[in-house]
Amino acid sequence: xxxxxxxxxxxxxxxxxxxxxxxxxxxxxxxxxxxxxxxxxxxxxxxxxxxxxxxxxxxxxxxxxxxxxxxxxxxxxxxxxxxxxxxxxxxxxxxxxxxxxxxxxxxxxxxxxxxxxxxxxxxxxxxxxxxxxxxxxxxxxxxxxxxxxxxxxxxxxxxxxxxxxxxxxxxxxxxxx
Numbered sequence: 001x002x003x004x005x006x007x008x009x010x011x012x013x014x015x016x017x018x019x020x021x022x023x024x025x026x027x028x029x030x031x032x033x034x035x036x037x038x039x040x041x042x043x044x045x046x047x048x049x050x051x052x053x054x055x056x057x058x059x060x061x062x063x064x065x066x067x068x069x070x071x072x073x074x075x076x077x078x079x080x081x082x083x084x085x086x087x088x089x090x091x092x093x094x095x096x097x098x099x100x101x102x103x104x105x106x107x108x109x110x111x112x113x114x115x116x117x118x119x120x121x122x123x124x125x126x127x128x129x130x131x132x133x134x135x136x137x138x139x140x141x142x143x144x145x146x147x148x149x150x151x152x153x154x155x156x157x158x159x160x161x162x163x164x165x166x167x168x169x170x171x172x173x174x175x176x177x
Contacts, residue, residue: 009131009132011050011052014049015039016038016039016040016047016049017036017037017038017039017049017051017075017077018036018037018039019034019035019036019037019051020034020035020036020037021034034051034053036051036075038077041077041079041080042077042078042079043079044079044081044107045079045083045107045108045137045138046076046077046078046079046083046107046108046109046137047076047077047079048074048075048076048077048109048134048136048137049074049075049076049077050072050073050074050075051072051073051075052070052071052072052073053069053070053071053072053073054068054069054070055068055069055070056068074132074134076108076109078108083106083107083108083137084106084107084108084165085104085106085107085108085109085110085135085137085165086104086105086106087102087103087104087105087106087110087135087168088102088103088104088105089101089102089159089168089170089172090103090172090175091117091145091151091157091172091174091175092174092175093151093175097144097145098144098145098149098151099142099143099144099145100115100117100127100142100143100145100159101140101141101142102135102140102141102142103135103139103140104135104136104137104138104139104140104141105138106137107137108137109134109135109136109137110134110135110163110164110165111133111134111135111163111164112133112135112161112162112163112164112168113133113161113162113163114160114161114162115127115129115143115159115160115161116159116160116161117145117157117158117159118157118158118160119149119150119151119155119157120155120156120157125145125146125149125151125157126145126146127143127144127145127146128143128144128145128146129143130143131143151174152174153174153175153176154173154174154176155173155174156171156172156173156174157171157172157174158170158171158172159171159172
């Protein structure tokens, strides 16, 4: 699992991760434990994967429409060496739109939720979080800020968010470039 630019996840098949059992029948109301086996240890930094579960279609029935389910779950494999995210936050204008941009120069992903931006005077800016909240190691993720945001270069904005390693709480100076 990689990011292709700041907005697009790219999934590639791998045999690094195996699921056991590879196929199962789960009756309504029941559950199924799936064990994941990492065939080779992550080296240097975190290994990032997605395990995808697909519901297989039942036999065709005339006049019946079946809606199938696909679930994609992130899997992060930590190496033995200590790893940590190191995220740099910025706000920049690209193509006439304001973006919150997170670049992770660390060796571990950072998962964020409840992103809140507050401009001067307490004005809250809405951030469109349509993509997964994971900022992978060595990657950039960006989120669109509401269309009517009145931001100016060198203005300071307060960012808060919940993260899997604690709380993000910092001030960001808007890019003048």
